[in-house]
Amino acid sequence: MNERRPIRAKSGTNYEGTSTHNRRVMIDALRINGALSRADLARATRLTKQAVSNIIEELERDGLVTAGETVRRGRGQPSTPYRLVPEGAFAIGLQIDRHVTRALAVDLMGNILARAQATLPPGGPAAGARVVLALIAEVRSALAKVASQSERRLIGLGTAMPGPFGAGVGSSGDDPWMMEAWQRYPLLETLRSGTGLDVGLQNDATACATAERMVGAAHGLDHVICLYLGYGIGAGLILGGELYNGAGGNAGEIGMALLRNGSGVRTPLEHRASLASLYQHLEIDPAAKDAHEKIAQLASSDDPRMGTWIEAAAADLRWSVHLIETIFDPQTVVLCGGTPAALAGRLVEAMQPLLPSIADRRERTLPRLQLGLTDPWAVALGAAAGPISRAFDPRFSAILKD
Template identity: 30%
Template sequence: MPLPAVRPPLSSESLRPIPQGRGSTQTDVRAHNERLLLSLIRRHGSLTKAEIARLTSLSSQTISVIIRKLEEEGLLQRGDLQRGRIGQPSTPMALAADGVLSFGLKIGRRSAEMVLMDFVGNVRDVVQLTYTWPLPAAMVDFARKAAAGMMRRLSHRERNRIAGMGIATPLQLWKWRERVGVTAADMDAWHDADLTALLADEFPFPIFQQKDATAACSAEFVFGRGSEFKNFLYIFIGFFVGGGIVLNGALFPGSSGNAGAIGTLPVTRDDQSAAQLIDTASIFGLEADIKAAGLDPSPLWTEPDGWSKFTPFNDAWIATIAPHLARAILAGCSIIDFEAAIIDGDFPADIRARIVQAVSAAMETFDLEGIAPPAIVEGCVGRQARAVGGACLPLFDRYILSSTPFVNEIE
């Protein structure tokens, strides 16, 4: 299923190719400029050589050489010849969807998911697994079998196009065991588990790992609405709520990879007791309410339309989480002047729309003096954001820049 193409207005800043100077080699310059072209074409959907020249200070000859090389490598494809404009007819270049494939593995507290994604963000294949609690050995086994099954369905050429696998998983998965409902013994296996090393022994391509909510932020940043904003706070509501940050058009993971970990923000419950945001704005709270009513909450995780079975619980849950999310957004904006807060999560699109509406309404009840309130907008990648974000990691490593090119708009 393709993700929506986004081409919002851009700022008036200019983007320059990397200069040749001390500390850089001709190979460095060439590789950076190739990634620059791929990043610009990804952002715009397609570009002609003339448009690329206007967006950068690269010469026409350099652009032609780079495009020819990328086309020969199968990373770019030609569009239809454009006529009717002033000057010679031009041919737009676009990313070749089958030019690169990558795996994304999401490991959550209730489910795992493996996706195979192409160069433009289409999810070509997906395998899912639900459980009560994940264990490292079981996750490695799942990844091995899921990837092997997907590769059997690929041609020889497609298998050679796999750039790697990205793992999206919570940091320190063993924490908050009381909320998850497991014993300390169930957590022990994760303390010393190195998933990257374990999976590197299973596959012939590179393995990457990132915090799950940051990976989801990556997916929104590359393929969703994130490219509309230079600075935004991203919120993903899963079993636990988490987040990510984009600053100045670049993902900001932080020194320990945990930037945007809004789940740990201190909040106050209605009874004035202290808590963290994960206690008041996570899906596990909805799950607990459904269990307390004597119902089976598993459709939340196992059925695409499972949420429709719990409408009264959904209503109460949304009303509960909205003011807490609004406070968290305001807290973030008091430190960083975010243009937007993008909200997505492990739920259907109609639930996401209702949450955004409720958070927007809650924002209006607070004193906003001294703060420029951000736009509260829906994410558009959806429930697969963490797995898709994992699949983005090999692309960042080899093919695209980790910062968004905010450049002069093309006329």
């Protein structure tokens, strides 16, 4: 392999008792860069060649890494590139939204192998949980048909739903913006007992950021804020190469930020610039099966109602980007979520020019704002990436580079 090839990797450590961290560092380097030789890995991770060789052999035995054909370049020693085995691990991701639930299965590299969705029935989680469990079983069965070892290598179930978590729970009624009934329901316990899998939970914005980190615009970057635009609004925070959730799992709930309207009344950002506000503006039932398609069609047309909403929403989102940059100083802000691509593209265009901020530097190599995943399945994909991240990504906050 070419020794001058730039490689992105976390630092390993040669101290005793840190084999798990070093193993994760190696997997992370192979996921970000693709095939690498042992010399490449040693140079990038700062581990000894012997440590790298020991870990590579262990990963090969575990079916997570495989060797490619030996490469000979010039007079130097031949090198063998190693790559991750996609079939080394599988995970299932579940999205629970206000009117629909989606589930999909991915491999170690984030490739989608099976997926299905269902409409959530009225009656809240008591009835909806049965639909959710049936949907997971359907996807799990479909995965087993295309990957014979999927059950043995299925590492968990990731779940994503709108936040904030715990805020307002216990109040009277069910706030449609916050899905209080689902938050009060013992969802994780129900999923664990119904599937036998390890279950994790993220809010939908963090899940979308997880998807961007694995296969999207945030892949290989360490400081990215993913501005999630769906039924509500949130921000997934990738800080120092790790997802940041906050003390209560609600970090990045920017949709709850209060803004003053022309009359001086404070309203949350997501009541003004989310898909829910657009549905209200266009008088479209968000529970309708063709609601997403209607939005996409109107965004691709010259509909004046859509134009009015885009102009107002873009002004609020422009302020959001300014606030995000001022607080977090990211490499880039990624607009992502289940918003139709035509609408997301128009919003990004309408948000220009961005407000001045500390992120407006001459030496920038990435745009301050860019378009990411615009797919209704992005949240479920991020939910599925969650168990893979927990099992294989380095947690290096306690083991830093010099």
